[in-house]
Amino acid sequence: MLGRYPLRLDTKPHTRGSRKRAARRPADVGYDRAVASRSASATDFGTSIGEAYATGGAAIELGLGVHEGEVASAARVRVPLRMLNRHGLIAGATGTGKTRTLQVIAEQLSVAGVAVFAADVKGDVSGIALPGSDDGPAKKRARELGIEWVPAGYPVEYLSLGGIGPGVPVRATVSDFGPLLLAKVLGSNQTQEQSLSLVFHYADAKGLPLLDLSDLRALLTFLDSDAGKVELRGIGGLSPATVGVLLRSLVGLEEGGGNDFFGEPQLDIADLLRTAPDGRGVISCLELPAVQDRPKLWSTVLMWIVAELFEQLPEVGDRDKPRIVFFLDEAHLLFDGASKAFVESVTQTVRLIRSKGVGVFFVTQTPKDIPADVLGQLGNRVQHALRAFTPDDAKALRATVRTFPKSDFYDLEELLTQMGTGEAAVTILSESGVPTPVVHTRMRPPHARMGPADDVDGAAKSSPLHVKYATRLDNQSAREMLAARLEQAAPPPPGAPTTSERQKKAAEATGGGADAIGDFLKSSTGRTIQRELVRGLFGLLKKRG
Known part of the structure; x- marks a missing residue:
C-alpha cells in the first residue's frame, strides 16, 4: 500500500497521439474533495478565530x-x-x-x-x-x-x-473581618449571623477594639450578663441560646487556626x-x-x-x-x-x-x-x-x-x-x-x-x-477594657493591688468606674466614632472621609 490507495499499474500499450488521460475513479474524486474541504475548513477556522481574538493592545x-x-x-x-x-x-x-x-x-x-x-x-x-x-x-x-x-x-x-x-x-483583626465573613467561618445560621452583626455594631459604637477571638469571647460573655443586657436595650438583644452557640463555635475556630489568623x-x-x-x-x-x-x-x-x-x-x-x-x-x-x-x-x-x-x-x-x-x-x-x-x-x-x-x-x-x-x-x-x-x-x-x-x-x-x-502585637483591646470596667465597678478589698496604668486608660476609654457604657454614644468621642466608622460590604470596617 502506498498512501491511501494501492499503486495501480497500467499494462496497456499506448501509441503516440492516442494516449488519453485515464478516467479517475469516484473514490479518488471524493477523497480529493474531502482533502480540499478540510483544508478550506481549516483555513476558515484559523481566519475566523484569529479575527475574533485579535486585539489592538497588550x-x-x-x-x-x-x-x-x-x-x-x-x-x-x-x-x-x-x-x-x-x-x-x-x-x-x-x-x-x-x-x-x-x-x-x-x-x-x-x-x-x-x-x-x-x-x-x-x-x-x-x-x-x-x-x-x-x-x-x-x-x-x-x-x-x-x-x-x-x-x-x-x-x-x-x-x-x-x-x-x-x-x-x-x-486580620476580628473587627476588620466583619460579622458576615465571621458568621461564614463559624457556620452560623441567619439568626446567629444577625446576632453577630448586633455585637459588632455595639463594639463599634462603644469603641471596643475586637482584635482577636478572646476579645469577641469576652464581649459575648459580657453582653449575656445582666449588665450587658441593659446595654443592648433599645437596639435589640441577644438570646442566651444564641450566645451559647456562638461561644461553642468559637472554641472550634480557635483550635482550627483562628487564634493564629486573628490579631495584629x-x-x-x-x-x-x-x-x-x-x-x-x-x-x-x-x-x-x-x-x-x-x-x-x-x-x-x-x-x-x-x-x-x-x-x-x-x-x-x-x-x-x-x-x-x-x-x-x-x-x-x-x-x-x-x-x-x-x-x-x-x-x-x-x-x-x-x-x-x-x-x-x-x-x-x-x-x-x-x-x-x-x-x-x-x-x-x-x-x-x-x-x-x-x-x-x-x-x-x-x-x-x-x-x-x-x-x-x-x-x-x-x-x-x-x-x-x-x-x-x-x-x-x-x-x-x-x-x-x-x-x-x-x-x-x-x-x-x-x-x-x-x-x-x-x-x-x-x-x-x-x-x-512576623512578630505578633498585643495592643489594648476589648477584653482589657471590659475587664477594667468590671474591676473598677467593684470596690477592691483592703490591701488589694491597684489597677495598672494600662487598665486605667482602658477604663477611661469606656466611661470608667461603675457608670454604664450605654451613654457612650452621646459623648463627643462616641459621636466622632460614629462619623468615622462605617461598615461596607460583608460588614468590613472602612473609613469615611
Whole structure:
C-alpha cells in the first residue's frame, strides 16, 4: 500500500497521439474533495478565530486553536490585558491543567507589571519563582505550538495564614473581618449571623477594639450578663441560646487556626500591589498546604482580602491593565453553606470591584459551583475537560454546555469530555466587550517550574515583609477594657493591688468606674466614632472621609 490507495499499474500499450488521460475513479474524486474541504475548513477556522481574538493592545496569550485534531497557527487565542478586570473562570476536573493555566496567566501578568494574588492550596504554584526545566514537558508543548520557550522565574512573595506553615504571616483583626465573613467561618445560621452583626455594631459604637477571638469571647460573655443586657436595650438583644452557640463555635475556630489568623499586625493591602525593581508585578502566593484541612477558614479569608481591596482601593475606571488580578482557588468552598446575605455581598463585590482595577478569577471544577449571579459576571472562561462517569456528572456536563455560546465548529458536549490535559474550551470578552466564539485551545506552557519551590520558608524569612509581620502585637483591646470596667465597678478589698496604668486608660476609654457604657454614644468621642466608622460590604470596617 502506498498512501491511501494501492499503486495501480497500467499494462496497456499506448501509441503516440492516442494516449488519453485515464478516467479517475469516484473514490479518488471524493477523497480529493474531502482533502480540499478540510483544508478550506481549516483555513476558515484559523481566519475566523484569529479575527475574533485579535486585539489592538497588550494581551495575555493562552494558546492556539485546535480544529479536527490539528493546531491552527493562525488561531491565536488571547485575552486583552485591559479586559482582565472583567473577571474570569478557570474550571475543569482534577488533573486537567487548571493550575498550569493559572500559572501561564500569572506569569504574563507579572511581565506586564500587574500584581497577582494566588491561593496555593497544594503548594505547586510556589515553583513560579524558579525557572522551569529545559528538558521537561513545557519545552515539548512549546515545540508543538511552534513558539519560543525560555525558562524563567518570577518575583514572588510567600504568605501564610497566620504563620501556619512557611510564609509571611497574614492576619486580620476580628473587627476588620466583619460579622458576615465571621458568621461564614463559624457556620452560623441567619439568626446567629444577625446576632453577630448586633455585637459588632455595639463594639463599634462603644469603641471596643475586637482584635482577636478572646476579645469577641469576652464581649459575648459580657453582653449575656445582666449588665450587658441593659446595654443592648433599645437596639435589640441577644438570646442566651444564641450566645451559647456562638461561644461553642468559637472554641472550634480557635483550635482550627483562628487564634493564629486573628490579631495584629493586620495585612496592609498595599503590600499586595507591589512591583519588583525591574518593573514586573509581584506574585503573592498564599501557601495553604498546612491548612488544607480547614477550608472554611482559608476560603473565607480569601474573600476577605478581595473585600479589603474593594473597600480600600480608589475608583480608577477602565485602565489599560488591571492593578491586581486575584485567583480564588477551590472557589466552590466559598459558597458551600453560604447565607443569602453572604452570596449577595460576593455578587456585589464582583460587580463593583472591576472599577477599582481588580480582576477576580474563580478556579473550581464546574461552572455550577458558582452562583448564577456571580457566574454571569465572569467574562473570561477557560474550561478544561470534564468527566461524565455518573448520571450526576452527565447532568453537570449538560449544564456546563448551556453556559457557553453556541459553536459553529464543535459539539461542545462531546468536546468537553474529549480534551486532553493542557487543553481547554475558551471564550473571552473581546476589546469591544463581545463574547468570542468558543475555541478548543491547546494551552501554552508556563516558563517557570511546574511544581513546589525548594525553600519557601527561607525565601519568606528573607523578605522585608517578614520583619513587618512576623512578630505578633498585643495592643489594648476589648477584653482589657471590659475587664477594667468590671474591676473598677467593684470596690477592691483592703490591701488589694491597684489597677495598672494600662487598665486605667482602658477604663477611661469606656466611661470608667461603675457608670454604664450605654451613654457612650452621646459623648463627643462616641459621636466622632460614629462619623468615622462605617461598615461596607460583608460588614468590613472602612473609613469615611
